Amino acid sequence: MIYLTRKAEFAASHYYHNPEFTPEENQRIFGKCNNPNGHGHNYTLEVTVKGEVDPRSGFVVDLKQLKEVLNREVLDAMDHRFLNKEVPEFFTRIPTTENLAISIWQRLAPKLKTAQLHRVRVYETSDLFVDFYGEA
Amino acid sequence: MKAHLTRRYMFSASHRLHNDAMSEAENKATYGKCNNPYGHGHNYALEITVSGPVDESSGMVCNLTDLDAFVEREILERFHLQNLNTVPELDQTVPTTENLSASIYNILQRGFTPAHLEKVRIQETMMNSFEYAGTNEIRK
Numbered sequence: 001m002i003y004l005t006r007k008a009e010f011a012a013s014h015y016y017h018n019p020e021f022t023p024e025e026n027q028r029i030f031g032k033c034n035n036p037n038g039h040g041h042n043y044t045l046e047v048t049v050k051g052e053v054d055p056r057s058g059f060v061v062d063l064k065q066l067k068e069v070l071n072r073e074v075l076d077a078m079d080h081r082f083l084n085k086e087v088p089e090f091f092t093r094i095p096t097t098e099n100l101a102i103s104i105w106q107r108l109a110p111k112l113k114t115a116q117l118h119r120v121r122v123y124e125t126s127d128l129f130v131d132f133y134g135e136a
Numbered sequence: 137m138k139a140h141l142t143r144r145y146m147f148s149a150s151h152r153l154h155n156d157a158m159s160e161a162e163n164k165a166t167y168g169k170c171n172n173p174y175g176h177g178h179n180y181a182l183e184i185t186v187s188g189p190v191d192e193s194s195g196m197v198c199n200l201t202d203l204d205a206f207v208e209r210e211i212l213e214r215f216h217l218q219n220l221n222t223v224p225e226l227d228q229t230v231p232t233t234e235n236l237s238a239s240i241y242n243i244l245q246r247g248f249t250p251a252h253l254e255k256v257r258i259q260e261t262m263m264n265s266f267e268y269a270g271t272n273e274i275r276k
Contacts, residue, residue, distance in 0.1 A: 021193070096190075
């Protein structure tokens with residue numbers, strides 16, 4: 001089994017707010033991240049796929065295709081966007097780094113043909129990242 | 137759904153690698169420059185990975201403010217700008233980054249309850265890093 005990781009970057013803004021919480025609870029749990037005007041990050045995304053090497057091409061996955069899927073499914077939707085207001089899953093789900101990793105997995109997994117998705121890693125900053133392995 | 141969250145912290149400390157049970161020659165042979173009696177220091181980068189179900193109401197594995205507060209109080213307060221040979225957790229061992237990793241893992245394992253501890257990774261320099269996960273497998 002070979003594991004292959006492709007990296008991408010995108011910039012987006014977000015804020016954390018749960019309408020079921022009182023304003024005080026939102027403030028206590030989310031702190032500065034609760035500012036409704038949002039704030040932004042340069043996110044780094046690492047997508048790891050796994051599979052056996054195709055004997056004809058020598059590839060686990062065609063990187064061109066992986067890049068296209070990544071661009072279409074993730075970057076076109078999220079790069080330079082306000083996640084809460086422009087990315088449908090975040091109209092109802094809080095766009096934490098955890099939920100971003102899950103959302104990116106859900107966008108990519110059904111679109112990958114030859115390779116199997118192994119891990120989605122999202123860096124919110126160089127000091128904070130989340131890994132999602134598709135686990136329930 | 138279960139996710140893994142990793143947070144990085146920086147701290148600086150000095151140490152000397154030396155084992156009293158070894159002869160001077162053996163210490164020198166084993167630890168080389170690191171055996172310098174005056175010690176030397178590193179900027180350590182500590183990565184802590186925790187895991188758990190993503191809470192639906194907060195979208196989080198655990199609140200980062202809880203992890204940050206715990207690490208500040210129990211780890212950085214203990215090790216940052218200290219001589220590791222004199223810190224109680226390490227003064228009976230050789231303060232290698234292996235032992236430092238295990239010590240920090242154990243502090244977290246004992247006291248940090250909001251999420252499951254997966255592993256600790258310490259980068260001692262850009263050239264070497266150490267990972268410890270107790271009896272668990274390290275997931276890649």
